């Protein structure tokens with residue numbers, strides 16, 4: 001949608017476990033953010049995930065996909081349940097959405113908000129974003145196995161990397177770095193071992209750097225990057241990396257910045273040929289599902305990314321400010337709030 | 353060699369950068385540990401790494417490999433230099449040794465010694481080992497690229513996993529877990545995305561568990577494992593994982609337990625069809641090379657793993673005890689010691 005549109009059509013995929021609980025609060029805060037703005041939201045709920053799969057055997061039909069495609073954006077809670085064989089919903093639903101809708105920029109901020117406790121003794125000022133590639137790498141589903149279950153089984157997984165795919169995400173990352181005060185981009189890969197893919201990434205970063213001469217570039221092997229994330233996370237500004245390394249680094253980044261209860265993400269189609277998708281980094285957490293224990297903050301911050309993506313910058317900022325204010329006061333709080341209470345408090349701050 | 357042999361023949365590959373500095377101290381401590389034991393060491397130095405490559409274009413010739421093969425064990429410092437194209441020495445020398453000598457168990461302890469400062473605010477009691485597979489996965493060198501340097505470049509990397517390869521390392525990990533007080537094994541993979549490789553690993557762990565019924569098994573996706581390594585590292589006892597995930601997790605584990613200056617590793621051929629190789633986890637650190645700044649402790653702890661592998665358990669323990677005592681006193685030390693001073697102090701403790 002353009003910023004002067006008055007109606008956002010939102011596809012809602014609450015999904016499994018705590019997904020439904022956190023999405024409810026995300027929508028509450030979204031409503032609060034848009035109140036009085038002249039912009040309305042119409043939501044379509046999609047029954048996707050474990051329940052649907054158990055009932056019908058379907059993960060994401062062509063019909064579902066086309067219906068979702070007709071929306072301006074997608075809000076997703078969490079996908080996955082131990083009752084469903086591993087990979088079925090991840091590959092057949094979550095990754096299928098990311099791939100089919102060409103979400104090649106998986107944006108994951110790593111920000112330590114004031115008042116939030118990091119597991120690090122001296123985290124410093126942490127405020128970076130990871131631009132994780134979303135449509136290539138070892139996530140393409142290009143694997144297979146022979147002689148399964150025998151002593152002669154061979155199981156392969158292929159990481160596919162293209163100049164087209166790497167260049168577009170690298171360019172997006174450079175543009176983000178150029179727009180930030182520090183203008184620093186760190187490429188993370190493992191080019192001393194994964195030489196073919198790694199050299200493609202490296203050459204691409206070098207080439208695109210010419211278009212963004214004011215951006216400083218450095219490189220870290222993925223193993224070294226995990227070290228810096230715990231010894232000196234404030235060294236990072238923008239990180240660009242492949243799908244799998246990005247998956248790993250962003251969970252670690254979430255831990256360092258206060259936990260996955262706070263970690264937001266945006267699966268962005270920068271060309272806007274399909275709706276982008278906003279989701280917390282955390283999973284469906286079946287162990288705490290249905291108990292009102294989940295922290296909806298990651299979903300609320302994902303709503304801020306959604307608003308920003310739709311050009312509603314003031315509203316996005318209001319949501320992020322509400323979260324920041326809430327987090328700053330949590331330490332002093334008398335008791336732990338339920339999922340719904342946190343959502344209500346955040347909505348009230350946004351409104352107020 | 354068997355434990356009643358009186359002579360260890362050791363191949364020494366000091367390598368690049370700080371490699372030569374730390375290996376010198378490792379050998380000093382090795383000598384001290386064996387003094388009076390009736391076991392002697394004869395060393396053969398192999399000139400391998402950046403200097404040799406620049407001089408001759410060679411990384412590791414068949415002749416080098418056969419000569420190394422004739423030894424009881426290998427002590428390696430560090431390989432790699434920015435003057436050599438990325439991948440040349442890593443693939444052509446370090447990984448070639450690991451693969452050719454069938455080092456399928458890459459053992460990396462993650463232990464927080466008393467007195468050592470962790471970047472974590474509350475690390476707890478950290479004492480685990482990572483059993484990283486060393487001869488398969490995305491490290492096999494089974495990648496390639498087409499249309500290199502054009503907008504149509506495609507670069508693939510293949511992770512190869514076999515029942516044979518996975519089972520042998522999983523069995524080794526179970527045996528290690530069974531021999532430890534907590535008897536806990538955590539499989540780390542990403543079977544919800546890398547379904548073929550992941551399911552092979554998972555099925556193998558389930559199957560081998562039957563041979564070790566007293567070992568408790570759990571599973572973590574690699575992204576979640578990085579979270580626990582910073583929020584609750586004491587939950588881990590033995591981790592078994594693939595080559596790439598093991599590379600990433602062990603650098604993170606090193607950071608959490610006081611830094612790569614302390615992280616030891618053993619590339620083990622458990623079948624003893626070829627010599628095993630002992631090396632610090634850190635690299636050649638060209639930025640501090642030649643300045644006496646490198647901490648030789650990781651190499652000295654690798655020497656302890658070497659002694660243990662050769663059946664010299666008392667001597668191995670003496671080296672580890674010397675390191676533990678040295679680390680316990682470091683906080684109170686008046687000044688930072690040089691590489692050689694640390695080595696001398698450790699050797700004195702071992703002797704004393």
Ligand SMILES: CC(C)[C@H](C(=O)O)[C@@H](O)C(=O)O
Nearest residue numbers: 090094095247281544545575
């Ligand atoms: C559930 C899983 C497929 C997913 C991923 O690996 O991308 C998740 O870990 C994430 O980071 O969004």
Ligand SMILES: CC(C)[C@H](C(=O)O)[C@@H](O)C(=O)O
Nearest residue numbers: 192193223442446447599633
């Ligand atoms: C230098 C590199 C090839 C190596 C690896 O990736 O195995 C190193 O990072 C290690 O962990 O020993």
